[in-house]
Amino acid sequence: MTATFLGLDAADWHAVALSLRVSVVAAALCVALGVPLAVWLARGESRWRFVVETVLTAPLVVPPVVTGFALLLVLRACGSGLLFTWWAAALASAVVALPLLVRTTRAAVEQTDRRLTLVAASLGASRWRCFWTITVPLAGPGIVGGAALAWARAFGEFGATMVVAGNIPERTRTIPLAIWTSLQSRPLSSAAGLVIASLVVSVAAVALSEWLVRRCQHEKPCST
Amino acid sequence: MFDLTIHKRFGDFQLEVAGRSDARVLGIVGPSGSGKSTLLNVVAGFVRPDEAHVVVADQAFASHGGPGVPIRRRGVGYVCQEPLLFPHLSVRGNLRYGQGAHGHGPTFDEVVDLLDLRPLLTRRPVTLSGGEARRTAIARAVLSAPRVLLLDEPLAGLDAELAARTLALLHRVKSAFHIPTLYVSHTTSDVVFLCDEAWQLEGGRLVGRGAPRELLADIRARHTPTPSDLRNYFLARRDRGGADGGCVFRVGDQRLVLAEPPNAPCASTEIALLTVHASDMILAREKPNRLSARNILNGRVVGVSERDGDVLVTVDVGERWVVRVTPAAVRDLRLAPDVDLFVIIKASAISAVPA
Numbered sequence: 001m002t003a004t005f006l007g008l009d010a011a012d013w014h015a016v017a018l019s020l021r022v023s024v025v026a027a028a029l030c031v032a033l034g035v036p037l038a039v040w041l042a043r044g045e046s047r048w049r050f051v052v053e054t055v056l057t058a059p060l061v062v063p064p065v066v067t068g069f070a071l072l073l074v075l076r077a078c079g080s081g082l083l084f085t086w087w088a089a090a091l092a093s094a095v096v097a098l099p100l101l102v103r104t105t106r107a108a109v110e111q112t113d114r115r116l117t118l119v120a121a122s123l124g125a126s127r128w129r130c131f132w133t134i135t136v137p138l139a140g141p142g143i144v145g146g147a148a149l150a151w152a153r154a155f156g157e158f159g160a161t162m163v164v165a166g167n168i169p170e171r172t173r174t175i176p177l178a179i180w181t182s183l184q185s186r187p188l189s190s191a192a193g194l195v196i197a198s199l200v201v202s203v204a205a206v207a208l209s210e211w212l213v214r215r216c217q218h219e220k221p222c223s224t
Numbered sequence: 225m226f227d228l229t230i231h232k233r234f235g236d237f238q239l240e241v242a243g244r245s246d247a248r249v250l251g252i253v254g255p256s257g258s259g260k261s262t263l264l265n266v267v268a269g270f271v272r273p274d275e276a277h278v279v280v281a282d283q284a285f286a287s288h289g290g291p292g293v294p295i296r297r298r299g300v301g302y303v304c305q306e307p308l309l310f311p312h313l314s315v316r317g318n319l320r321y322g323q324g325a326h327g328h329g330p331t332f333d334e335v336v337d338l339l340d341l342r343p344l345l346t347r348r349p350v351t352l353s354g355g356e357a358r359r360t361a362i363a364r365a366v367l368s369a370p371r372v373l374l375l376d377e378p379l380a381g382l383d384a385e386l387a388a389r390t391l392a393l394l395h396r397v398k399s400a401f402h403i404p405t406l407y408v409s410h411t412t413s414d415v416v417f418l419c420d421e422a423w424q425l426e427g428g429r430l431v432g433r434g435a436p437r438e439l440l441a442d443i444r445a446r447h448t449p450t451p452s453d454l455r456n457y458f459l460a461r462r463d464r465g466g467a468d469g470g471c472v473f474r475v476g477d478q479r480l481v482l483a484e485p486p487n488a489p490c491a492s493t494e495i496a497l498l499t500v501h502a503s504d505m506i507l508a509r510e511k512p513n514r515l516s517a518r519n520i521l522n523g524r525v526v527g528v529s530e531r532d533g534d535v536l537v538t539v540d541v542g543e544r545w546v547v548r549v550t551p552a553a554v555r556d557l558r559l560a561p562d563v564d565l566f567v568i569i570k571a572s573a574i575s576a577v578p579a
Contacts, residue, residue: 057451058445115306116308120410121271122268122300122301123325123364123365124296124322124325124368133310136310137312138312
């Protein structure tokens with residue numbers, strides 16, 4: 001009998017730690033890639049925006065296993081050595097969560113007055129400076145909200161992760177995979193601890209982000 | 225100073241303007257939808273023209289068929305009727321944002337003091353009044369040391385006093401910094417006061433150009449003027465030599481008595497921007513006696529124009545003022561160019577703001 005803490009054994013705690021690591025990295029990837037992409041979609045004039053938007057939104061509507069399968073083909077073709085590592089899990093989670101961040105951020109950017117960036121440009125600001133000093137601060141609450149949603153989605157990711165990272169104990173077994181494994185081989189109640197843990201962490205994080213968003217909106221503008 | 229050839233089509237509307245001007249402050253007037261703001265936005269680089277040749281102060285912004293200079297390298301200071309301040313920055317942050325972006329210009333302190341912004345520096349835009357926000361926007365544009373100031377109806381939506389205050393500030397900016405300026409307005413009285421030349425747009429075409437007073441007299445004669453078209457703005461110096469010691473200014477060699485504060489900033493200013501509305505003046509061929517009105521000025525008729533039963537008489541009293549009368553009054557008084565007469569104004573009909 002392994003030692004338990006708060007009803008979770010060592011393997012469960014490992015799954016919790018891995019899930020946090022995977023979801024935080026995935027959310028960071030989403031922010032780094034998704035925010036510039038969302039600004040381009042909101043403000044750009046390229047006719048390719050429609051295509052990019054469609055490809056980007058696909059993971060929202062196709063089964064995650066299919067997204068994982070597509071990613072598996074790409075990673076194999078690239079020969080990157082990422083397959084069946086926690087990095088592959090983070091990447092899969094990021095791909096699935098990205099549309100949530102992009103759509104939320106895009107809506108926030110579209111709500112900011114475009115003329116402010118034109119005025120900033122007339123005051124000599126480069127695109128990069130406009131982005132960091134005008135667009136990002138003004139769309140801040142939307143970006144925070146989008147990042148929280150993306151993180152929550154990544155934290156609960158199952159299908160795509162399973163395909164590209166497998167279900168390797170203490171290497172790629174995140175909370176959803178651990179719960180699924182428990183349900184396969186052990187009594188139903190054995191997964192209760194992980195289920196409660198995932199609920200507590202997810203709800204707490206979403207509540208925190210909601211509080212941050214409201215605080216920003218209440219004190220709007222929220223930067224100095 | 226300005227060499228503008230611009231073609232831009234929006235659906236059914238087509239802007240086609242070609243002209244040159246050596247005026248430092250060039251007014252663009254015309255009714256709504258005449259293409260004034262589009263012209264300004266093309267010069268700013270906010271709107272891409274179909275074809276354009278734009279040269280301002282020897283600097284080419286766009287040449288035929290080319291993509292044009294990027295907005296940030298044009299050196300334009302843009303102010304429109306909405307202040308468009310960055311809401312997440314303080315007034316100081318807004319002013320510093322583009323300071324010196326386009327070269328050496330006036331210092332921060334110079335501009336802040338000229339536009340009375342020092343008490344506002346730590347405030348957020350959301351806490352500013354309309355007039356304060358507009359002052360901040362003008363200062364922000366000036367501080368970027370622009371090659372050209374683009375002012376798109378900066379008085380629109382302001383009440384009479386705030387419009388006069390803003391106009392006085394723009395005059396200060398014009399006198400202090402000598403920045404080439406394109407000034408768009410749909411009213412005519414501010415253009416007469418501020419601009420060295422005016423272009424008239426209608427339906428996207430340049431239909432008139434010339435000295436503002438002559439061009440706008442013509443416009444006033446052909447279009448029904450709005451109340452804000454009929455304000456007479458002029459600068460006047462405080463007259464301290466009067467025995468009555470009240471609030472007195474000089475217009476040419478004549479004295480103009482104003483009602484006491486709060487209407488007139490007499491204690492605080494030597495030169496003021498005064499406003500008299502064309503409907504607030506009375507014309508007389510003989511000098512009236514024992515009159516309650518405090519101002520009876522000698523004048524001479526310069527022009528008379530009638531439209532829709534409304535007559536505008538331009539009178540020279542040392543400044544040229546437009547006075548609105550009825551056709552019957554014109555007949556009774558036999559008003560015609562070169563007729564000498566008296567202009568009567570109540571002291572309370574004149575308002576003043578520090579210039």
